[in-house]
Amino acid sequence: MSEPPLKTLEVEAATSPAVEAADGTRQLEELKRLVAGRRWYYALWARIMLGAIPLVALTLLWLIVSAHPPHGALQYAAPRIQPTLTDLKNDIVGQSPIVRSAILLTLEETAIGLVIAITAGFLLGVPMGLVRLVDASLYPIIVVLQAVPFVAITPLLALVFGFGIGSKVALAAVLSFFPILLNVIVGMKRIRLDEIDLLRSLGASRAQTFLKLRLPRAFGSIFAGLQVGILFALLGAVIGEIVGGAGEGNGGLGVQLTIRTQGLDIPGAFSVLIIISVMAASLTLLVAAMSRLLTNWKEL
């Protein structure tokens, strides 16, 4: 299809080399084609590679140290209870049914807690961010409540919400609520007067101003809150499990962690820790990816 015009171009280029050399359009087009659509891809790869280097280095160090435990004075620097990578691999793969159900349970608690926190965060944060009166009257309570060490009263939560999933969800919700709430408030206040003037001049209703202006403007801040909130929710679920126990069944990852630590199953405890860390990292990345999709615009 596109053959003939290409050939004509080549012929022209061959017949008038002087003209072709003087005007840089062909070179420009070539470079454009080379770069087109790939810049973000290179940037992403560069970031992944840069982030991977320390991770790989640390894993290698672990591998070496655990395979050749140091002697002499250094032996006290490297803990002897450190499992080898093979231990961990066998453990993570080998224990899969119990671990899998634990992962699912912890995820469930995290998700329910997070949904509650997001709902409450919006229900309180939007009016607080928009109406100064509400903000002024509720802010002191929020500050006081935020200062309550909820982790310390986990046993109390277990008494109130039961030893099953309830108390874990409660802790997850409470811990993730504050970062989400505060960021929703900040996001709602992140307005530009000229944009408000524009919407007013167009005759926008309050609902339209909220949906078309305030909410998109708040996205960046809300996602920053979610990124912290999702971590706190996971943390809350795990702590809730550690303190509150299994209730019934095998329990979540926190319960598994306790069981293994108390049984001096060091590789087992480490593998649970690694699973929790990977989950935390994945959840954060998930939120970051969603944030990128939804706020894929830059300020002017």
Added chain:
Amino acid sequence: MTVTSVGNVLSARNVVKIFAREDGTPTLALADVSLEVSMGEVLVLVGASGCGKTTFLRLFAGLELPTAGEVQRFGRTVTGPAAEAALVFQSSVLLPWRTIRENVMLPAEIQRRKGSEWRDRATELLEMTGLAAFADAYPRELSGGMRQRASICRALLLDPPILFMDEPFGALDAITRATLNRELYATWRHTGKTIVFVTHDITEAVRLGSRVVVMTPRPGRIAHINEIVIDAESYDERIESQQYVDLLRELEHQVHVITSTTERDDGSPAAADADLVR
């Protein structure tokens, strides 16, 4: 209330506007200002920062209400913004998460006017301003001049009879400003809109205005009203005419007299102006 005479699109009668500064002190921004704007004219408000010209425009637009006096639009008291008038701001105020086309179509969306004709209208306006190729681009991909063109397209979308322009080209370089002055003049000749235009650039005022109102600062008052009568067929003819040169000199003189008599209360006028506007 007296009935506005036919042909007066906007009128301000004995308007007083008092603002509270940030520390709560009331400040007189406009003191007893009266002005009529007739159909199809370009009324330019010029003056130094802090002279209340932006406040005056916002009162006409219904973004502010007068402390005393009355502002009328088409003979009715202004109580708020209306669809028959569109605003162009100093910054383009394009929403960065919307494409240029989506930004231009925002007024139709807010007014809940559905239908593909608005899309066609947006395309037509973007073509007219040479932005057709950027319809699906985001504001950050455009230069300052192009963004301001897009914001003018947005103002023109619903074809309002009145345009309020608050230093729309103030943030642009002189060459881009000259180009956009020329384009706006053509748009005005073509559409016959009534335009209220705020600027601190005297050249821009004479390039565009049918009347140029010179204001004095603190409190804002009208010092001079210059009728600009240039019998020119085209923009080029206009800016090359002797009247144009004379008016430029006359305005320069008026502004000089004002600034030399109101001098030396230099409490950072730009900041004071910002206070007053908000």
